Amino acid sequence: MNFIISILFSGIAVSVIVLIPWICIGAIDGAFMRSLFGIIIPYAAIATFLIGIVVRVISWSRSPVPFRIPTTAGQEWSFPWIKSNPIDNPKGMGGVILRMIFEVLLFRSLFRNTRLEYLNDENGPKINYEWEKWLWLAALAFHYSFLVIFLRHFRFFLDPIPGFVHVLESLDGFMQLGIIPFNGFGMPGVYITDGLLLAAVTYLFVRRIYIHQVRYISLPADYFPLFIILGLGLTGVLMRYAIRVDITAVKELSISLFQFSPKVPDGIGVIFFIHLFLLCVLIAYFPFSKLMHMAGIFLSPTRNMANNNRFKRHVNPWNYPVKFHTYAAYEDEFREKMIEAGIPVDKGVEATSESGKKE
Amino acid sequence: MADTPKPEKTARINHIPPLMKGWMDTPVEIKPGIYCYGAKPKNTKAVGMPYPKEWNPTDDDWQLPENWKDIIDEGLRDRRDKYRSMKLFMDICVRCGACADKCHFFIGSGDPKNMPVLRAELFRSVYRKKFTLGGKIFGKFAGARDLDEDVLKEWWYYLYQCTECRRCSIFCPYGIDTAEVTILGRELTNLVGLNIDWIAGPVANCNRTGNHLGIQPHAYIDMLDFFVDEIEDITGLRMEPDINRKGAEILFVTPSGDVFADPGTFTAMGYLMLFHYLKSLGLDITWSTYASEGGNFGFFTSHEMAKRLNAKMYSEAERLGVKWILGGECGHMWRVINQYMDTFNGPPDFMEEPVSPITGTKFKNANATKLVHIVEFTADLMKHNKLKLDKSRNDHLKVTFHDSCNTARAMGFLEEPRYVLNNVCNNFYEMPPNTIREQTFCCGSGSGLNAGENMEVRMRGGLPRANAVKYVHEKFGVNMLSCICAIDRAVLPNSMDYWVPGVDVCGLHELVANALVFEGEKKRTLDLRAEYLPGMEDEEDV
Ligand code: HEM
Ligand code: SF4
Ligand code: SF4
Numbered sequence: 001m002n003f004i005i006s007i008l009f010s011g012i013a014v015s016v017i018v019l020i021p022w023i024c025i026g027a028i029d030g031a032f033m034r035s036l037f038g039i040i041i042p043y044a045a046i047a048t049f050l051i052g053i054v055v056r057v058i059s060w061s062r063s064p065v066p067f068r069i070p071t072t073a074g075q076e077w078s079f080p081w082i083k084s085n086p087i088d089n090p091k092g093m094g095g096v097i098l099r100m101i102f103e104v105l106l107f108r109s110l111f112r113n114t115r116l117e118y119l120n121d122e123n124g125p126k127i128n129y130e131w132e133k134w135l136w137l138a139a140l141a142f143h144y145s146f147l148v149i150f151l152r153h154f155r156f157f158l159d160p161i162p163g164f165v166h167v168l169e170s171l172d173g174f175m176q177l178g179i180i181p182f183n184g185f186g187m188p189g190v191y192i193t194d195g196l197l198l199a200a201v202t203y204l205f206v207r208r209i210y211i212h213q214v215r216y217i218s219l220p221a222d223y224f225p226l227f228i229i230l231g232l233g234l235t236g237v238l239m240r241y242a243i244r245v246d247i248t249a250v251k252e253l254s255i256s257l258f259q260f261s262p263k264v265p266d267g268i269g270v271i272f273f274i275h276l277f278l279l280c281v282l283i284a285y286f287p288f289s290k291l292m293h294m295a296g297i298f299l300s301p302t303r304n305m306a307n308n309n310r311f312k313r314h315v316n317p318w319n320y321p322v323k324f325h326t327y328a329a330y331e332d333e334f335r336e337k338m339i340e341a342g343i344p345v346d347k348g349v350e351a352t353s354e355s356g357k358k359e
Numbered sequence: 360m361a362d363t364p365k366p367e368k369t370a371r372i373n374h375i376p377p378l379m380k381g382w383m384d385t386p387v388e389i390k391p392g393i394y395c396y397g398a399k400p401k402n403t404k405a406v407g408m409p410y411p412k413e414w415n416p417t418d419d420d421w422q423l424p425e426n427w428k429d430i431i432d433e434g435l436r437d438r439r440d441k442y443r444s445m446k447l448f449m450d451i452c453v454r455c456g457a458c459a460d461k462c463h464f465f466i467g468s469g470d471p472k473n474m475p476v477l478r479a480e481l482f483r484s485v486y487r488k489k490f491t492l493g494g495k496i497f498g499k500f501a502g503a504r505d506l507d508e509d510v511l512k513e514w515w516y517y518l519y520q521c522t523e524c525r526r527c528s529i530f531c532p533y534g535i536d537t538a539e540v541t542i543l544g545r546e547l548t549n550l551v552g553l554n555i556d557w558i559a560g561p562v563a564n565c566n567r568t569g570n571h572l573g574i575q576p577h578a579y580i581d582m583l584d585f586f587v588d589e590i591e592d593i594t595g596l597r598m599e600p601d602i603n604r605k606g607a608e609i610l611f612v613t614p615s616g617d618v619f620a621d622p623g624t625f626t627a628m629g630y631l632m633l634f635h636y637l638k639s640l641g642l643d644i645t646w647s648t649y650a651s652e653g654g655n656f657g658f659f660t661s662h663e664m665a666k667r668l669n670a671k672m673y674s675e676a677e678r679l680g681v682k683w684i685l686g687g688e689c690g691h692m693w694r695v696i697n698q699y700m701d702t703f704n705g706p707p708d709f710m711e712e713p714v715s716p717i718t719g720t721k722f723k724n725a726n727a728t729k730l731v732h733i734v735e736f737t738a739d740l741m742k743h744n745k746l747k748l749d750k751s752r753n754d755h756l757k758v759t760f761h762d763s764c765n766t767a768r769a770m771g772f773l774e775e776p777r778y779v780l781n782n783v784c785n786n787f788y789e790m791p792p793n794t795i796r797e798q799t800f801c802c803g804s805g806s807g808l809n810a811g812e813n814m815e816v817r818m819r820g821g822l823p824r825a826n827a828v829k830y831v832h833e834k835f836g837v838n839m840l841s842c843i844c845a846i847d848r849a850v851l852p853n854s855m856d857y858w859v860p861g862v863d864v865c866g867l868h869e870l871v872a873n874a875l876v877f878e879g880e881k882k883r884t885l886d887l888r889a890e891y892l893p894g895m896e897d898e899e900d901v
Contacts, residue, residue, distance in 0.1 A: 001381035001499055009500055056450075063443040066662075069698050069769070071528040071536060073797040076771030078724050078735060081742060082778070088797070089771040103532070109457075110532040114793055116460035118374055124858075125370040127466065127826045129793035135455060139532075214456035216376035217476050219502040221493070222454050288493055293533055296451035301444050302534035307697075307771060310728040314702045318441055322663055324670040325566050327649050327678055333567070334576050341577035343648060344603050346678075 003208075003215050010223035014231055021277040026270040037273045038253055038264035045280035052287025057295050066316040068309050071302040073109075090306045103303055110136045135207070142200035145193035146229075148172055149236075152191070156247075156254045194240070198233050201226055225291060228282045235275040245269040361391035363814040366857055369467075370822075374460070376471035383484065383504060387472075387513035389416050392815030395519055395808065398559035403552065405563035406664065410552025421512070427551045428506060434547045435489065444539045449486045451533050452476060458527035458537070463801050464520055467819030475527035475537040478517050482540055485510060515553050518544045520816060522805035523659070523691075524764035529797055541806075546661040554660060557810035561656040565668050570615035570652035579648045582618050586628045593889065595881030598635045600646055603679070607645035608716060610676050613687025613733075614654040614845035617866070623848040625887040626688060626866030633737065633868060636875055640745065641716045644685065650675035653692040654845060658699075659807035666703040669695055673707050676729075683713035683722075683729040685736060688866050690763035690844035691805065693732065697770045701728045718743040734843055734867060738775045741782045747876040752883065753784035754893040756839040758870070759831050760787070761824065761851070762799035763844035773797075776843055779867055783874040788835040794827035804850035814853070821854030829859045840864045 024033045074085025086095040087102060102108040115132035118125065152168055155161045173189040205226045208218045239245050249265040250272055256263045286292070298304065306312075331338065331345055338345050363369075377385070400411035412422050424430065439446050454476055460466065464473040471477055480502065487494030487503035494503030504510065521541040528536035548554065561571035568575055574582070580602060587598045601607060613630065617623035634644055650671045657664030676684055686696060701707070710729040713722040720739045722731045740746050760780055766772040773796050780787050794800050803820030831837040840851060840862050851864040873886045884895040 001383055002379045003381075004379075060443060060447055060450075063440055063446045065443045066441060067699055067702055069444065069536070069539070071525055071534055071768055072771035073529055073768070074771055075773045076724070078775065079720075079739065079742070082774045085771070103534075107532055109530060109534065110455075112530050112798075113457050114461075116374065116466060118372060118466070120370050120372070124366070124829075125372075125822065125826060127823055129791075135457060139455075211456065212375045213459040213471070213474060214454070215378075216382065216471050217454045217456060217459065217474065217480065219454065220497075220500050221502060288491070290451060290453045293451040293453055296447050297533045299443065299447055300451075300534040301447075302528055302536045302539075309697055309699075309701060310725045310730065311723060313706055313727050316702050319702070322667045322670065324667045324674070327671075327674060330567075330569065330649050337575060337577040338603075338648075341580045343576055343580060344605065 003218060006218060006220045007209075007223050009220045010227055013220075013224060014227040017228070017278060017281050018231060018274055021273040022270060025273045031264075034264045034268075035262075037277060038268075039257065039262040041280050042257060042276065043262075045284040049283040049286055052284075053292070053295060056287050056292055057299070060296070060299050064317045065301050065305070066318065068305050068307075068314040069301055070305040070307045072307050076307055091308055092306050096304055096306050100298065100304060104297060107136055107139055109303075110139060134203070138200045138203045138207075141196045142204065145197035145200065148193045149191075149197060152193075156251045157258055159251070159255060190241075194233070194237050198230070198237070201230050201233065205230070221289060225282065225285070225289065228278055228285075232275065232278045232282065235271055235278065239269075239271055239275060243269065243271050245272045361812065361815065363392060363818060363857075366818075369815065369818055372467065372469040372819075374465075374469045382471060382477060382480075383499060383502075386509055387516050389512065389516055391417070391812075393520065393813055394516060395555035395557050395810045395813045398552075398554035398556045402556060402559035402563040403554060406566050406667075408549060408552070408554065408559070408660075412552055414552075416512075416515070421508070421553065423508070423511075423551055427511075430550050431506060431511070431547055432489065434550045435486065438543050438546065439486075439490070442539075442543060444536065445543050448479065448535045448540060449483050449490075452479065452483070452535055453532075454480075455532065457530045457532065458535070461527050461530050462521075462537075463524070463526070463803055463820045463823045464522075464816070467803070467822035468816065472513075472517050473520060475521075478521055479535070479537050479540045481510075481513055481517055482544055511548075511551075511553075514544060515548050518548060519555055519808065520820075522764070522801045522803070522808055522820065524801035524805060525768040526764065526798070526800065529768060542658075542662075545659065549661055555807065555810070558656050558659045558807035561807070562660055562664060562668070565652050565656065568651075569647075569649045569671065570618075571654060571656060572615050572619050574615060574619065574651065576648035579618065579651055583631070583646070586624065586631055589887075589889075590628055590632060593885050593887065594632070594877060594883065596635065596877055596879065598631045600631055600634070601644065602646050603648055604645040605679050607679060608643040608682050609645070610650070610672075610679055610681040610684045611644050611646050611687070612650050612653045612672055612684060614689040614692060615652045616654070616845035616849050617687065618651075620849055622852065622864055622869070622888075623845050623866065625869040625872075626845075626848065628887050629866065629868030629870075629872035630687065630733070632872040632875060632877075636746070636877060637717055637740075643716065645679065645681070647675050647679070653687050653689045655692060655695045656807050658691060658695055662699075665695060665699065669700055670704045672700070673704050676707065677709050682711045683725075683731065684710075685733055686730050687733050688843040688845065688868065690765040690846060692765075692845075693763075693772070694765035694769040696728060696730050700730070715739055717745050732772065732775070734772070734779055735775045737868070737871060738778045741779065746782075746871075748783055748871075748874040749876050750783055750785050750874055752873045752886065752892050753870050754786070755886075755890075756784060756870070757786040757788065757835055757837045758784050758839045758841050759790055759828065759837045760795070761790075761802070761828075761840055761842040761844075761847060762795055762797075763842060763847060764799060764801050764805060766843060767797055767799045771797075772843075776867055779871065780841060783867075783870045786835075788831045788837055790827040790831050794823065800824040800827065802844075802847045802850050803854060805846055809846055809850045817850065818854060818857050821850070822858060824851075825854050825858035828855065828862055832859050832862055838862055841867055841870060843867055 072089040074088030077084040077091040114129040117128040397414045403411040459474040493501040523538035564573035617627040657668040712726040800823040855862045
């Protein structure tokens with residue numbers, strides 16, 4: 001296994017995933033294929049996604065947290081005259097909630113990232129920790145564009161289109177206001193998040209190859225979701241800007257799915273089915289993969305616990321008594337030496353001979 | 360014992376992993392200078408650990424029990440169901456690599472399997488094969504592999520190259536703590552009789568004699584008496600420490616390393632002097648020979664062993680009838696106290712909320728565990744002006760401060776030591792921000808890896824810390840590295856000699872005692888190391 005095999009493996013897998021609906025709808029077609037890819041697979045995927053996540057989270061929560069082990073990243077709470085850091089070293093629930101908010105919304109831990117620079121010359125080794133916020137930036141850009149794009153899709157799921165979608169669209173598409181010349185050419189407005197998402201995913205992929213250490217640790221399972229999302233984004237962008245599909249028909253389909261009276265209208269192009277199938281694969285894959293970090297972070301004991309063990313007892317549900325070497329046994333062994341050295345003892349000299357007799 | 364290469368050679372480090380050959384196809388090679396000797400049967404037997412045997416890690420045959428795979432399998436299942444951390448950390452790593460270059464062992468060795476994420480993957484790969492559908496179907500392509508003897512050896516080799524410092528966890532977007540993986544992984548190696556002797560020996564000693572070094576009670580007294588004489592030479596005053604005294608208000612527990620080896624001994628002398636100073640102000644404190652170990656090498660063996668050794672502290676406190684416990688300067692001791700002790704062996708209801716008998720300060724942050732850190736105790740004394748201090752006595756020192764991993768990242772004990780330091784010396788310089796406080800670097804020899812035979816890996820692991828010291832050494836002339844950890848004091852002198860000659864190592868209370876002005880003391884010309892104080896070089900030593 002090396003990175004080339006990993007990339008090939010994932011690349012081929014995703015190509016096959018693209019080809020399946022392409023062939024089934026584009027070449028074979030027919031009512032059955034359209035229901036399969038328009039109705040059955042989407043339902044199955046959503047069910048897998050929801051049930052899978054719930055099962056996984058329940059499975060995590062069934063393992064207890066025997067010890068309170070937060071990683072502290074700031075000053076603890078102690079004397080009133082020492083300023084503590086309630087976010088990075090929370091003392092109670094409030095601090096933990098703040099810490100989690102910072103982690104989940106701003107990726108605070110990732111923001112600490114640095115890059116090792118190692119120099120070694122005649123003056124000996126020199127280690128520098130260089131600025132490195134690209135991963136943090138790309139991860140933020142990626143997740144937030146993903147979120148915005150997801151929310152924008154509600155224009156296809158709901159009728160009438162909810163207000164927040166309009167707000168998002170106008171914010172996201174502010175470039176339409178004549179800054180970009182595309183407008184005049186009959187192109188729809190360009191969304192910033194489309195470009196951001198593709199750029200961020202591309203960066204996340206490229207860094208997996210050019211950062212030596214990341215290349216070495218990457219598995220096919222790291223390239224696979226990136227390729228799927230890239231495919232998802234590209235087909236989406238294609239549909240919007242190049243190969244137009246019948247939006248009214250697509251909306252009819254998705255609303256019918258949400259109303260549990262599914263019906264695949266005629267005239268939806270192949271490209272849409274490819275887009276939808278990629279999405280189905282992504283969400284069905286989700287619960288079985290590292291993408292579960294979305295839910296996992298909330299349960300992470302090093303982040304979601306307060307550093308308050310010295311003043312608030314934490315109970316281990318499976319705590320059991322252990323045998324330890326007692327003072328009595330210790331004194332029995334060393335009594336004479338202790339007495340000789342003038343160390344107070346519990347039992348006195350007679351006990352020495354007694355315990356001697358017993359043995 | 361392997362020869363340790365010269366620093367120039369050690370410093371030639373390549374951080375670029377192989378291009379075409381993946382880690383799963385690269386079998387482990389157990390190298391001298393890196394690995395520690397296997398646990399001796401007498402030590403594992405002494406505490407009832409399974410499969411005691413005479414073995415050598417470089418042998419092909421590790422004399423594993425016949426059903427070792429079943430034992431590991433069951434151990435893994437058991438821990439998966441008992442520790443959410445384990446389950447979660449096996450599932451959610453995205454291999455973003457944020458942790459990769461944060462580990463001192465990777466920085467100092469370039470061995471890619473010392474990247475925290477890969478250290479955990481060594482483990483995760485087996486976990487996937489056993490417990491995940493993808494792993495079962497796709498095998499290697501899902502990053503999964505079977506457990507065989509080579510894999511077990513690889514585990515062992517890299518689990519005992521992690522000092523459980525948690526630096527990687529600070530940078531992980533999900534807080535994945537490779538130390539937790541190491542802790543549980545080491546438990547598994549112990550199930551099939553694969554510990555290292557540098558851990559097993561201290562555990563056996565601590566169990567029997569109360570401390571890692573195996574010091575018997577009378578020898579412990581001898582050591583304290585020796586300190587008393589030394590201190591008398593320097594100050595003209597005679598300390599009178601109490602030992603195993605029932606009815607004292609406070610029990611003092613500190614790592615035994617400080618009682619037996621320089622430069623920790625100077626810190627131990629510092630404690631004695633501070634207690635003597637406070638006696639007339641109302642301090643009523645006793646040492647114990649039975650609970651004469653603050654540290655806990657059991658923690659590097661298994662949670663159960665940690666609990667067994669830790670149990671002595673409360674047990675002794677109850678026997679002596681003290682109101683609370685004062686703990687000495689130590690790193691992993693405080694990890695155990697802060698994050699485990701009360702859960703292991705509490706609640707200690709027979710004690711009371713700790714209150715400083717001198718200042719009346721209530722240590723509210725310790726009112727469940729009843730353990731106060733001596734540095735916070737001293738900081739509080741200073742805040743209330745209870746100590747007469749002459750900072751200039753430390754003017755011959757240019758001091759920097761090394762945060763111990765455990766007090767920094769498992770406690771957040773950052774300001775108290777700096778406050779104390781600023782009260783006892785005039786020249787304090789911080790190392791660069793990426794190497795201190797929560798981002799502090801391990802000394803390179805923590806978690807029971809401070810043996811002699813693995814000196815090369817210790818020096819490698821110690822490089823990032825040493826490099827930061829070198830920076831302040833060259834820039835400000837720093838000549839003293841202070842710390843609040845007994846392992847640090849035992850190991851940093853080696854790493855300083857190796858990487859930054861000219862820098863000594865001390866504990867905080869050594870500096871406190873240097874500066875402490877006693878009523879009725881003789882004119883102080885010497886510091887605790889019996890070296891001349893600044894401006895006293897010409898004085899006759901009396
Ligand atoms: C809550 C805090 C979250 C953090 C800190 C976080 C962090 C990250 C990081 C660092 C990556 C980069 C992986 C790489 O290097 O390739 C990533 C990837 C990803 N995350 Fe998140 N994430 C979070 C939540 C979410 C949520 C809510 C979703 C919801 C769908 C999600 C979905 C993804 C996906 C699809 C990828 C890209 C695929 C991949 O790289 O494998 N994440 N995340
Ligand atoms: S930082 Fe966390 S998620 Fe990223 S590779 Fe390391 S352990 Fe995995
Ligand atoms: S806990 Fe410390 S030694 Fe272990 S992998 Fe993480 S950074 Fe390295």
